[in-house]
Amino acid sequence: MNYNNKALKILLNYSLLNPEKTLEEDFQYAKTAGYMFDKIEQTHNEAIENAITELKQCSKRFTVDLFLASLSNQHLDWRSGLPVYVIMKQFPIHDFKSDFISCEICGNNPDSLVDLTFVNKIRFGIGGIISGNIYDFSFILQQHNKLPHVKPTKKDFDIFKFIIEIIRNAETNDTPSKVQKKIGKIKGFKSNEEQRKALLETLGFCSILETEEHKGFLHQFINLGLAPRSRHSSDWLYPVDWWKGKDGINEDALKYWFGEYEELQDLFM
Structure with missing residues (x-):
């Protein structure tokens, strides 16, 4: 297309x-x-x-x-x-x-x-x-809903696996800002900071990137307009705004959204 x-x-x-x-x-x-x-x-x-x-x-x-x-x-x-x-x-x-x-x-x-x-x-x-x-x-x-149904390619799966690997290997105090910079170095993944920010925020909405206190949307609705910010100057959306490397990945949420793909099964081993 x-x-x-x-x-x-x-x-x-x-x-x-x-x-x-x-x-x-x-x-x-x-x-x-x-x-x-x-x-x-x-x-x-x-x-x-x-x-x-x-x-x-x-x-x-x-x-x-x-x-x-x-x-x-x-x-x-x-x-x-x-x-x-x-x-x-x-x-x-x-x-x-x-x-x-x-x-x-x-x-x-x-x-x-x-x-x-x-x-x-x-x-x-x-x-x-x-x-x-x-x-x-x-x-x-x-x-x-007007878009064609396009299937991911091997390159798409590889990029996604690199993204998840970077998140899993994040340092304890790594913020989303630090992670997005690391993701920007993935070969074949053309993106700018704003696009990588939106991608990590999407993983937050999916509950893949969340904290014990600040959850995503997998099991609940949150009014984003009233959701708390980690700091007044933050421009990250909830809940990834609160996430740090120590919070890791919600493996159940990752499996819910991406666990049906044979090409991604090594993420769950």
Whole structure:
């Protein structure tokens, strides 16, 4: 599956704060190619309903296959579905409930003017998520379900095994920041710091990288907007924000998400 490189470049140059910097003719070109979108108005309840509908059409194997298949070829949009899938599997179906501005259950606003182009830029540019925004999740799952079912290659499996090996061998006080730098040295794994950060955060959502006190989403839902931070200045998402090398890997969670692959069985021996 090849990208439209011209449309992708226009998308990745899009500015959330200065959308007018994108020329109208460029926007229309990328929109026609399926990379950029008009903004939409959506309510909290509509976003949840849409996200749940998309979730029901999505399978674990399809999502994990695409996540793995993205590792060797930089198809970051293939990687973006897993964090949303993991979180939505535990997401409580509910109507908006609040005495203030945001929903007390999920932390989202009652309605939103959703910049779908910016959300798509995150999909293609980072390969993960930047918040627990249900408006983003609804769109990400919709786009995820339009992707082809791509199987991981030997190179993908090898890269993933290197990632897990680096995490398992982390020093006691290694932080996620130190681990992502080590991962960046894996041969054949083209990535930047932001993309590696998103990947480790995804492993956190999967409960593979968590702590005794700060758990991932395998068995529970956490409102990311209210989740505690390890320090005020941290820009890592929960729970990997709290993780250190001494916490190791939740082997049960690793096996739950990746244990069905014969090519990865040596990870569990």
